[in-house]
Amino acid sequence: MHARSRAFLCLLVLLATATLGIGVWRALPAMQAAASDVAVVTAAVALLLFSPVTVGRRARAAYMTFGETAGVLAFAVLPPAAAALACSAAALGLVLTLRTSATNRLFNAASSVTAAAAGGLTAAALQASGTGVLTAAAVAALVFGAVSHVLVVTFLSIERGRLVPNFGAGLRQLAAVETAGTVLGLAVAPLLMPNPTEGWRLLPLLLVLAVLSRRQAQLAAERDLLDDLAVATQDMHLSLRHDEVVDALHAHAARLLPRSGVTIRGEPPGPDQVGVPVGDGASWLVARSGVAQVGVPTEERVLSGLATAARHALENARLHRRVEEQARTDALTGLPNRGALVLHLDRELARAGRHGGHVGLVFLDLDGFKAVNDEQGHEAGDALLVELAGHLRTATRTEDFVARLAGDEFCIVLTGVSGQPECVRVAEELRAAVEQGMGTAGVGVSMGVALGPEDGADPAALLHAADLRMYADKAVRSRRRTGPRSSRTETDSLRG
Structure with a gap:
């Protein structure tokens, strides 16, 4: 709780304590002269306050506790001081049943006592000026409800540092609820005014109303x-x-x-x-x-x-x-598949377009893989692909992206490269590491290198460029196996 709201609550408690003491002192003569009337009216007011009614649903719901009805009944039947004390006692009883924090209980108790005292002063002033009892009771009940709500709004606004939201809509709803409750009170009060003690006959009916209305309010809250x-x-x-x-x-x-x-x-x-x-x-x-x-x-x-x-x-x-x-992973090798490769290339090319830099792509294909499949079977070919995937993971950096494109074709996306020469150097080192690791398998590796965005600003173009250079490298390696070729010619085939 903020210091300002704490100070407001302290002032309100002091005011309520003072008004309660004065109210008890002023109500003593009426309580001694007609104790049964005060008891019956207090019980009726308490039952009305314990009868919450929910009209409508959710944001458009209106909530009534028959507070204004109880106020009209009390101020019409009892003297102003006794009526204010009856309203205060009933409200305090309601506050004690609230399952809320001690601070909230203290505020609700203080605001209820203060509002009841304001209603009693209003009734006394109007009756002293010759205003009719029912009219004075109606105005006092409206003051009782209005002061209570004003104190709530004031406290919440101080606590939050701003006016409570939907204040205008809440004010219109409050006016409708208070008007309805006051009209109902004007209809009930004349039944008790001739002989308030006989009002005990209404108490069982009010008790049933309280039980049913509280159950209805609980069901409405649970439904919402x-x-x-x-x-x-x-x-x-x-x-x-x-x-x-x-x-x-x-x-x-x-x-x-x-x-x-x-x-x-x-x-x-x-x-x-x-x-x-x-x-x-x-x-x-x-x-x-x-x-x-x-x-x-x-x-x-x-x-x-x-x-x-x-x-x-x-x-x-x-x-x-x-x-x-699973949709982006190759089931055999556990590497990302073609779809994942395209998404990764798209992101890296977009990043290079925004911040500058290059994206290297190495396109890799096994030489002699078809012979392994034909001579040793597809299980041996699958095992070879799994072995190759393991070597590629080991030979690349954690920030590089290794994927299986299709069949015996693999791709490696190189991040943070300075240009084409570095890509070619990394590809040659990768080829040497893979061929050394798979030396007993009788296969070789053909590679093609492309650099984005120079060789392609989108994944399809970059893959196409690397694919062409891989086939050029494969052709060089094929000719090399049939006749001597220089290593420079092979390196040139990687560049395109």
Whole structure:
């Protein structure tokens, strides 16, 4: 809590304490003269305050507690001081049942007592000026409700440092609710004014109203919560990446439990916290405990629903990533396939276009692979390809990208190269390392080198250039096997 809001709360508590003391002193004569009337009216006011009603759904829902109805009833039947005390006592009873923090209870108690005192002063002033009892009671009830809501808005605005959102819409809703409650109070109050003690006959009916209305409010809150959980579940399941699921989980948790300080962390909840594991238990969804409103399910139920949805969404994200990896991985060698190679080349060429630099591409093909397949069988050929993939991984840097294009064709994307000479040098070193490692297999390696973006600004063009140079190198090597050729001619074939 900020220092300003803490100071406001302290002033409000002092004001409420003073007004409560003065109210008790002024109400003593009326309480002694008609104790049964005060008791019956206080009980009726308490039951009306304990009867929340929800009209509409979600953002357009209106919430009533019959506070204005109770106010009209109290100020019409009892003297102003006794009526204010009855409203204060009933409101304090309601506050004690709230499952919320001590600070919220203290604020609700102080604001209710202060608002009741404002209503009592209004009723006393109007009655003293000759205003009719029902009219004075109606105005006092409106003041009782208005002051209570003004104090809430003021406290929240001080706490947040800005006016509460949707203030205009809330003001219109408040006016409609207070008007409806006041009209209902004007209809009920005349029934008790002749003989307030006989009002005990209404108490069973008000008790049934309180039980049913609280159950209706609880069902409405749970229904809205289920709707919100369904939206959160759908949103998380539409996210196909792990980080997107976590972001969606955090956003919806903060929206569903706005005052709970929901966080996602790697350790279980501590004291005064509730939490549920997410996924394999490496992460926890944690919130402060004890902040749920009357009729609203506890944080554990909300967190449990979100965590369950997140677990399924994270599993879907893992499956999606696995499918993507399988779709871009060569099943035989475990290397990236042609699709993954094209995507990687596209990214590297785009980066080179933005920041400058070069992208080297080495196109590699086995010499004599067909003979191995024909003479030793396809299993031997597959084993040869797997062996070649292992040598390529070993002979290249971690930042280079090795992929199997098709058949016995492989590609290596070289990052951070200075130009064509370096690419050719790396390709020759790679050829020597691979042929040394596979010397007993009776195969050789033909290579072609291309440099992007000079030889091609897109993956297809760069692959085509490297492919042509690989075939040129293969032709040179074929002629070399049939007659002596210089090493310079072979190197030139790599360059094109």
